[in-house]
Amino acid sequence: ILKEGFNAGHYDVEVGxxxxxxxxxxxEIIKKETHSSSKINYGAVAMRDDEIMESHANTSFLTQLGWSAEFSIEKGVKKMLSMKD
Incomplete structure (x- = not known):
């Protein structure tokens, strides 16, 4: 951060x-990668009125630092699960 000339201080950094x-x-990715036969009952509980339906990380700060995500969600889940042993 200092190398890139940002002022010292606190920053909210969203990673994604x-x-x-x-x-x-x-x-579904986790279910597939774990070979689970569990049945997930989507919609069994009604959504609340104030439910957040869409969200994503604002990566503009990280982009300024030259960072970008290296893994897709699929690769990230596979990597995470391979570390469990």
Whole structure:
């Protein structure tokens, strides 16, 4: 941060790809990678009125520092699961 000339201080840094992904997709990736036969009952509980439907990381600060995500969600899940042993 100092090398790039940013003022000393505190920064909120959002880490991610900058793209949103549905939780359902994340769950299905985890289910596939763990070879789970679990049945996920999507929609079993009604959504609340104030439910956040879409969110993504603002990666503009990290981009200024020359950082970008190295892994897709699929590769990230595989890497995380391979570290469990």
């Amino acid at each position: 790809t900058g793209k949103s992904i549905e939780l359902k997709e994340v769950f």
